[in-house]
Amino acid sequence: MAGLIRPCLALQDGLKQTPLHAFHRQQGGKMVNFAGWSMPVQYALSHLESHLHTRQHCSLFDVSHMLQTKVFGRDRVKFMESLVVGDIAELKPDQGTLSLFTNEEGGILDDLIVTSTSEQHLYVVSNAGCREKDWALMQGRAEDLRAAGGDVHLEVSENALLALQGEVTSGCPSPCLKKNVAMGYVEGEQSRVGTVVAVEVRKKSCPALVTRMPFVPTRYHMLK
Structure with missing residues (x-):
């Protein structure tokens, strides 16, 4: 597909x-x-x-309207590096980077975050205001790459997306969980990116993954 x-x-x-x-x-x-x-x-x-x-x-911001794109295929990194600035190939599993879509002259079209997941695809989040333009750009480049024998395909996710922003993000109250939650900063042996840890959510143990994200000076865990 x-x-x-x-x-x-x-x-x-x-x-x-x-x-x-x-x-x-x-x-x-x-x-x-x-x-x-x-x-x-x-x-x-x-x-x-x-x-x-x-x-x-x-x-806590609802940013579910932003364009969430999953990029699959053996040429997914080549595809993404043809569209954005930055070294996508050097991203470790579950590591993300802030980047920019550019045109053929190097002009900026939009900013985005690219995450190299451990599930063999890239996860790209770009702005809602440029949703149609960004999708057309990626789809057009994917078609060109496939026409040249490349292997890449795209999928748009409509999952909910939340952004927790501010100076104090650890220990803040959660309206969903009905209790204070922490961002779960990890130290020592468990701080290696890609480490799986257990997080209690609604009194259930859920697997979480240690990851590094843009704008965050240290490592924290996120639900898988």
Whole structure:
């Protein structure tokens, strides 16, 4: 299969909805049109209060509207390096990097994060506002590579995607888990990227993977 876009999420008033749409409405979120998606632009706090809260503490953002692309095939690294800056080939399993889509003249088209997963595919997250443009760029390059005998295919994921941002991200309360959670910074022997650890979620032990991500000065674990 050359490329797959899974069916988009529910539509209301012509706008796509993230899996957390109902939650945003229940919390009193002011919903607006953002790049064709119904997204919360404000809750009870003012924009300034929300900004300061994130800068001084932390906030959880629904970024499920961003384009999430999985790149498969033996030429996936060659494909990605033909589109972005940076050395994708040097990424270790489950390591990500901030990068840029560029045009043929080297001009910047969009920024993105590329993660080399341990599941034999690249996981690419790019901006919602450039969703159609980024997909067309990747799909066009994939077709060119396949025409030259290359092996690459794309799949768009519509999974929910959350971003926890702010100065204090460890020990913050989770509205989903009903208790404080930690980002799970790891040290010593367990700090090697790719190490599998156990994390308790809703009183169940879940496997998590130690990984390194852009903007994060140390290593932490994330659910597999």
